[in-house]
Amino acid sequence: MGMDSDLFCEKLVRRFGSNAAVDHVSLDVPAGTFFSILGPSGCGKTTLLRLLAGFDKPDEGDIHIRGQRMNDVPPNRRPVNMVFQHLALFPTMTVGDNIGYGLKRRKMPLAERRKRIARVLEQVGLPDLEYRDPQELSGGQRQRVALARCLVLEPTLLLLDEPLGALDLKLREQMKVELKHLQKQFGTTFVYITHDQSEAMVMSDQVAVMRDGRFDQVAPPEELYREPVTPFVAGFVGDNNRLSGELVSVRDNLAEIRLDDGVLVQGRVASDNLRAGHRAELYIRPESLVLSGDALSSGFSSMQAKVRTTLFDGANSRVEAENCGQPVYARLPQDGSAPRLSADSSIRLAWNPALARVFGADSP
Amino acid sequence: MKSSVSRLSLWLLLTPFLLWIVLLVLLPHLQMLRVSFQVRESWDTIAWGIEQYQNFFTESYYWRTFVRTGVMSLFTTFLTLIIAFPIAWYIARLARGRSKGILFLACLIPFWASELVRTYGWMILLRESGLFSSWLQALGWVDGPVEMLYNDVAVIIGLVYNGLLFMVVPLVTTLDGMDENLVEAGYDLGGGHGTVLREIVVPWAMPGIVSGCIVVFMLTLGSYLTPVLMGGKDSAWFTEQIFTQFITRFNWEQGAALGVLLLVLSSLIVWLGLKISGQSLRKVMG
Numbered sequence: 192m193g194m195d196s197d198l199f200c201e202k203l204v205r206r207f208g209s210n211a212a213v214d215h216v217s218l219d220v221p222a223g224t225f226f227s228i229l230g231p232s233g234c235g236k237t238t239l240l241r242l243l244a245g246f247d248k249p250d251e252g253d254i255h256i257r258g259q260r261m262n263d264v265p266p267n268r269r270p271v272n273m274v275f276q277h278l279a280l281f282p283t284m285t286v287g288d289n290i291g292y293g294l295k296r297r298k299m300p301l302a303e304r305r306k307r308i309a310r311v312l313e314q315v316g317l318p319d320l321e322y323r324d325p326q327e328l329s330g331g332q333r334q335r336v337a338l339a340r341c342l343v344l345e346p347t348l349l350l351l352d353e354p355l356g357a358l359d360l361k362l363r364e365q366m367k368v369e370l371k372h373l374q375k376q377f378g379t380t381f382v383y384i385t386h387d388q389s390e391a392m393v394m395s396d397q398v399a400v401m402r403d404g405r406f407d408q409v410a411p412p413e414e415l416y417r418e419p420v421t422p423f424v425a426g427f428v429g430d431n432n433r434l435s436g437e438l439v440s441v442r443d444n445l446a447e448i449r450l451d452d453g454v455l456v457q458g459r460v461a462s463d464n465l466r467a468g469h470r471a472e473l474y475i476r477p478e479s480l481v482l483s484g485d486a487l488s489s490g491f492s493s494m495q496a497k498v499r500t501t502l503f504d505g506a507n508s509r510v511e512a513e514n515c516g517q518p519v520y521a522r523l524p525q526d527g528s529a530p531r532l533s534a535d536s537s538i539r540l541a542w543n544p545a546l547a548r549v550f551g552a553d554s555p
Numbered sequence: 556m557k558s559s560v561s562r563l564s565l566w567l568l569l570t571p572f573l574l575w576i577v578l579l580v581l582l583p584h585l586q587m588l589r590v591s592f593q594v595r596e597s598w599d600t601i602a603w604g605i606e607q608y609q610n611f612f613t614e615s616y617y618w619r620t621f622v623r624t625g626v627m628s629l630f631t632t633f634l635t636l637i638i639a640f641p642i643a644w645y646i647a648r649l650a651r652g653r654s655k656g657i658l659f660l661a662c663l664i665p666f667w668a669s670e671l672v673r674t675y676g677w678m679i680l681l682r683e684s685g686l687f688s689s690w691l692q693a694l695g696w697v698d699g700p701v702e703m704l705y706n707d708v709a710v711i712i713g714l715v716y717n718g719l720l721f722m723v724v725p726l727v728t729t730l731d732g733m734d735e736n737l738v739e740a741g742y743d744l745g746g747g748h749g750t751v752l753r754e755i756v757v758p759w760a761m762p763g764i765v766s767g768c769i770v771v772f773m774l775t776l777g778s779y780l781t782p783v784l785m786g787g788k789d790s791a792w793f794t795e796q797i798f799t800q801f802i803t804r805f806n807w808e809q810g811a812a813l814g815v816l817l818l819v820l821s822s823l824i825v826w827l828g829l830k831i832s833g834q835s836l837r838k839v840m841g
Contacts, residue, residue: 272743273743275739279734281737296744
């Protein structure tokens with residue numbers, strides 16, 4: 192356990208019946224980091240968060256916060272606060288009373304409480320809203336009040352349970368950036384759970400990708416994106432193309448596979464279960480695919496594909512093509528360099544093998 | 556043409572309601588108010604005056620019974636709330652699926668029998684030769700038969716029992732609508748059980764609490780059978796006196812005055828309750 196780690200969990204297990212919602216999860220979150228747990232719904236991330244908050248008890252394993260074992264500490268005694276998915280602002284109290292609730296529990300005198308409430312409202316950009324009812328505020332404002340209500344208590348750890356889910360797209364984009372700034376400003380350690388990979392990527396210092404109660408990979412967003420260690424992470428984090436074929440050989444950390452149309456392509460070895468003659472899967476990002484004319488850099492792999500349709504979405508415009516019945520997406524740069532593509536025309540897609548990752552088909 | 560048709564249908568729909576209000580509520584009360592100010596000078600001459608009201612204040616037995624009824628009704632209402640809250644909490648928050656419906660039904664079933672039958676049920680249990688008394692004797696805890704009926708405790712037991720459902724229903728309704736996360740947030744931000752109950756649950760449930768209290772208080776204050784049957788001849792419930800004036804003494808003027816006073820008392824206490832709890836009638840009953 193690191194000396195400066197705010198949260199340290201060891202082999203946490205929480206079972207519901209015979210099903211382990213959290214299955215031997217270990218994690219170590221250094222102080223002052225923004226740590227996200229990313230996973231599809233039902234992967235156990237909410238259960239994990241509730242274990243950390245103290246609303247639920249682990250069947251096995253230990254939770255340490257700043258070196259203190261927390262397993263038997265009730266939620267109201269933990270140096271942990273939580274921003275709920277639907278915020279759970281107290282509707283019978285004003286904004287100020289909502290924020291003052293926790294301070295009052297600490298028996299802080301009224302004058303000091305007032306000062307702290309005013310200061311934290313200032314910090315989250317909502318000055319002078321102290322006497323309003325939460326119901327009168329907009330979604331984004333309520334979000335900030337929920338944050339302020341926790342941050343005013345200066346917790347060691349702030350848990351956030353997909354709090355941006357209820358906001359509309361534009362506001363969500365804005366709040367992502369703002370949350371990140373607030374986290375830096377307060378220096379509090381955030382543990383954020385979400386199923387939205389873009390939220391996790393934009394805000395986090397570290398992201399844990401969770402599946403079926405376990406962590407597949409814990410890494411900074413960029414590493415997660417560039418070097419996923421399992422096919423699940425490769426497919427879940429960001430868009431990815433999956434091409435399956437038969438492994439021919441492995442050489443210099445490069446795997447060569449034969450696609451179903453007989454073409455030989457290459458990618459970096461990403462798992463240690465690659466055996467010649469067995470099925471393998473190559474993952475390549477849409478933006479790594481080059482629509483090549485003739486000029487191919489040496490060492491690039493390439494394949495033929497048939498255009499199905501083009502999807503215009505500004506900077507995210509893509510072409511949807513097909514190779515041996517498998518859909519393949521490639522990014523269409525909007526700087527005028529992309530050719531005009533018509534349906535059913537044939538294109539050549541090429542990539543630098545260093546950007547592709549190859550997993551054995553029986554990878555976890 | 557269309558608006559006159561819709562207006563006609565509105566009036567037709569309103570008619571039963573208006574008939575109810577005017578014929579059964581408004582007219583009798585106005586009539587009673589009128590009678591209460593009539594003074595019978597001889598068998599065929601009637602004057603106007605406040606003699607009946609003076610009687611009420613000068614005759615200590617009247618106003619003592621009045622105060623006693625008010626205080627005991629308030630106490631009964633409070634007791635009903637204390638007993639109903641955990642029941643409602645269990646039904647609304649802890650029970651799931653089928654058991655929720657069954658529990659709710661269990662609260663409702665006693666009300667399929669009339670108040671008279673329910674009261675006699677309690678009397679069978681509590682009287683000297685009743686079930687509890689014989690059990691206590693069989694266990695050897697007491698030497699002779701024990702009379703548990705005909706005292707204030709028995710009256711309050713009966714009244715609480717009669718009011719329970721009317722407290723449980725509005726409480727379950729409000730507690731049902733409460734987000735579980737509110738309670739969790741209450742703990743998460745450092746509150747203990749008492750704090751969460753006081754600062755979060757009770758304020759949330761306030762409309763239900765007040766509406767339940769109003770209904771139970773009114774029912775209790777105006778109840779007649781339970782205090783008479785379970786309290787015996789010393790029960791001294793105010794409705795009993797109204798009954799006596801109307802039926803036994805055939806003194807309608809005095810009975811009407813007492814009735815008006817009871818109405819004023821209940822309205823006053825309900826109004827006070829709303830003021831103190833900061834609720835409005837519209838919010839509570841809506």
